[in-house]
Amino acid sequence: MTEQELKELLMPYADGELEPALAAQVEQALTENAALRGELEEIQTISALARTAFEAPEADLSGVYDGVMARLGLQEVKPVAAPSVWERAKTWMGEFFRFEHPWALVGGGLAAAAAVLAINAAGTSEQASTTEQATIAGTEGPRRRGAEGEIKAMGRDSGIIVEHLEAQKGKVKAEFDDDPEAPMVLWHVVDEENTVAPKGL
């Protein structure tokens, strides 16, 4: 079997769709061919990440929330001002008088009315989104954190997935980094020991 043929079989092999005999041939080739192994791992990683993205049942968002807050804090949130009444009037009056035929005036009137409504609607939605952004940027939201003694967390970076995390005593946290090269840290902190714990524990 050529390398190209083997490569084409990697996807069905990863999905467990190959006949046993064919799967055995692929496995044999995998033991001998590092490049093929690399391709398989890429396929498996992508499938695993895609699956995890859909399956993730519960997430410890405490660290994520802090990260988002930190990033939002760095950005200036510039509210978009709604157009003034004069600007709105100018817009629809201009549209109205640009029509040359009398019958178009009726249509133009209707169009202008529609434009006013549309502008109003747009202004409202812009204001709403600005208010929402300001709320996110300006307030300390609630943090989702497990109870002491029985905590489950899940997260991932490019090479680590925490499927289960639980402690009989103390607090736990799976701390991931923005840097994909940086290893994840499984923190387990017991209050009375006074070790320096990360933020959020």
Add this chain to the structure above:
Amino acid sequence: MKRMAKGLALSLMLGAVALPAWAQPASSIASQEDLSAREEAFNLARVSLDVIHAKPGTKLEIAPEIASFERFLTSKFPDYRQFKRLSHREETLAEKAQLKEALPNGTQLSLKNLGWKNGFASIELDVDGLQSVVRVKDGKGFFQAGRAYDGGMLLLSIEVSKP
């Protein structure tokens, strides 16, 4: 006519049942054994464990044998400045096999290989009440930290790879 149809259906069913058994040559049984042996070899995981003692201090001191971790030690544990490796161990674990290590703080660490799936090794970690299952991509690693030891903290570096 009805009887003929019944007979035909019966023979087809018998044929369907008998065909796979007839079609399976002796060599395929051998290849199944081969497959399970390969699966066993496929599920081996090489686990590398470093037990590190992290202490606060003013001057940064990182033991030379863990100097390759410097970037991560300083960024992930900024409140600690002295890092000393207390022990190092590497073991190849079969599926369901465990590595057990007595830690200097009197607790015991257990790392169990649950096998490889989709390019990730599942490792079950158990240390002093902390239980976790972490899936690690070949060649990647993680830290376990937070428990006190001798004026500082015990830091475990765990790396997993295919042997």
